[in-house]
Amino acid sequence: MGKLANCEIVMDIDMIENISGANQHFEVVFSTKDKLKYKIILKWVWDMRYSIENASIDRFCEFRTRLPEGFTKNGFYMVEDSEYIKYFENQVMGTRPINELKHYIFIDNVDTTLDVLTVGEPVLVKI
Numbered sequence: 001m002g003k004l005a006n007c008e009i010v011m012d013i014d015m016i017e018n019i020s021g022a023n024q025h026f027e028v029v030f031s032t033k034d035k036l037k038y039k040i041i042l043k044w045v046w047d048m049r050y051s052i053e054n055a056s057i058d059r060f061c062e063f064r065t066r067l068p069e070g071f072t073k074n075g076f077y078m079v080e081d082s083e084y085i086k087y088f089e090n091q092v093m094g095t096r097p098i099n100e101l102k103h104y105i106f107i108d109n110v111d112t113t114l115d116v117l118t119v120g121e122p123v124l125v126k127i
Helices: 053-065 083-092
Strands: 003-006 013-022 025-032 037-043 045-052 076-080 102-107 112-118 123-126
Touching (some): 013 102, 013 112, 037 112, 045 083, 083 112
Antiparallel strands (some): 003 076, 025 037, 037 123
16 A cells, blocks of 8 residues: 655645546646635546545545644645556556656545546646
8 A cells, every 4th residue: 555645735625626627637626624715737647536435445544544744634645655556557558658657646524535647747726
């Protein structure tokens, strides 16, 4: 299992409100605990998984019990040593270069989780 790490975008996500996009470009709109709204723009998305926590409860309970000090329980993280990237590498069988691929995960207070594999850097916009 991978390990969560903070990335440059540190937010306490209350609720993921909308996920939209296609063709390797996605936007995730969310609100924070203090009721501010933001959007994270993701370009060059190669794979994405959406679930509610109940669909992967063991995995996220394990992540949350191993959060480093100072991490919020609901946020936007990078996953180091990602099993998802290893799975993706096996699925694409050398047709995509994965050396710059990053695994990001969104976790909100309503038990929504979003895993994203991308070679692009996420961009945060206040809306």
